[in-house]
Amino acid sequence: MDERLRASVVVASRNRSALLARLMTALEAQEGAPPFEVVIVDDASDDDTAAVLRDLAASSPLPLRAEAQRPRRGQSAGRNRGWRRAVGEVVLFTDDDCVPHPGWVAAMCRHLDEVDVVQGRTVPAPDQSANHGPFSRTLETTTADGLYATCNMGYHRSWLAGVGGFDETYRQFAGEDTDLALRCLEQGAGFAFAADATVEHDVRPSNLGAALKGTWRWQTLPTTLARHPRLEEAFHSRHVWRESHVPAVPAVAAVLVAVGLLVARRPRSAVALATAGSLPWAHYRLRRAPVTLDKPRRIVLLPATFLIDGAEVVALARGSVRARRLLL
Numbered sequence: 001m002d003e004r005l006r007a008s009v010v011v012a013s014r015n016r017s018a019l020l021a022r023l024m025t026a027l028e029a030q031e032g033a034p035p036f037e038v039v040i041v042d043d044a045s046d047d048d049t050a051a052v053l054r055d056l057a058a059s060s061p062l063p064l065r066a067e068a069q070r071p072r073r074g075q076s077a078g079r080n081r082g083w084r085r086a087v088g089e090v091v092l093f094t095d096d097d098c099v100p101h102p103g104w105v106a107a108m109c110r111h112l113d114e115v116d117v118v119q120g121r122t123v124p125a126p127d128q129s130a131n132h133g134p135f136s137r138t139l140e141t142t143t144a145d146g147l148y149a150t151c152n153m154g155y156h157r158s159w160l161a162g163v164g165g166f167d168e169t170y171r172q173f174a175g176e177d178t179d180l181a182l183r184c185l186e187q188g189a190g191f192a193f194a195a196d197a198t199v200e201h202d203v204r205p206s207n208l209g210a211a212l213k214g215t216w217r218w219q220t221l222p223t224t225l226a227r228h229p230r231l232e233e234a235f236h237s238r239h240v241w242r243e244s245h246v247p248a249v250p251a252v253a254a255v256l257v258a259v260g261l262l263v264a265r266r267p268r269s270a271v272a273l274a275t276a277g278s279l280p281w282a283h284y285r286l287r288r289a290p291v292t293l294d295k296p297r298r299i300v301l302l303p304a305t306f307l308i309d310g311a312e313v314v315a316l317a318r319g320s321v322r323a324r325r326l327l328l
Helices: 017-028 049-059 075-085 104-112 126-131 157-163 176-186 208-227 229-234 245-263 267-288 295-300 302-323
Strands: 007-013 036-043 064-069 090-093 098-100 117-124 153-156 191-201
Touching: 007 017, 007 075, 007 104, 017 036, 017 049, 017 098, 036 049, 036 075, 049 064, 064 075, 090 104, 090 157, 104 117, 104 153, 104 191, 117 126, 117 176, 153 157, 153 176, 157 176, 176 208, 176 229, 208 229, 208 302, 245 267, 245 302, 267 295, 267 302, 295 302
Parallel strands: 007 036, 007 090, 036 064, 117 191
Antiparallel strands: 090 153, 098 191, 117 153
16 A cells, blocks of 8 residues: 555445445545545445445555455444554545545645544535435534534544544444544644535435434433533533423323323323323424424324434433433
């Protein structure tokens, strides 16, 4: 590998072989970038990721290093493996479901000439607007948000080495990127937000099952908050992550108690309690923060929306017990 390479783009991937050629095409189209390599770590995929990476490494004009991580160890371990195998003096992280704009590498490197840690701008993929829905998933970061999502981050390699990289005890992909950035900043790293370094993030179609499954990862947030108290500045309040959880917490509590009343064969009391406890949350979701602009659908989607808000609260409560730091 050419030791003169200025930057290394590191990606941890699992079972997304269909997205890798698109990512490499975007990286090959970079304009004004210094010499850079690409390191993609395959986290024990059981699709054809290994074969796709071999073909891409053979055909790409960019230096592409494919690393196999087995057994499966998660994104934190994959990213650590990637930057430790890389040779660039700066390390740029993105994800396999993202498409960097042509000036991304150049802009990130320019900012890293001045500071130690850079966060770029992330927007939902504009050509996937049809996928937007009440339970779709994407990412939008247009200002420094205090969370430092790794789909668009850059670090001086020396800082990654100095703090030991990602904490691999994070097995869920939530909070590990925030933890890494805050460890650097708390030790004096200089930070900048790069509005000119844009990455487009895929929009996953609206799917209630996938959205519910995704809520479980948020149980790591209380751990990150316990380690980094300043993180509360990025949340709704000291003990509440999202504004929607303010009415959701008493609503969830009321429903859980109502279930107990039903078991005790007190149905009228159960219905009355669940209704009274849920009304403030329903008003919030119908008027202040609906999941859709279609007013009739807001009512139809209330049960599903409650499942999502409630699952997030339960995941955070579980994480709060483990971390001994309340965040709901």
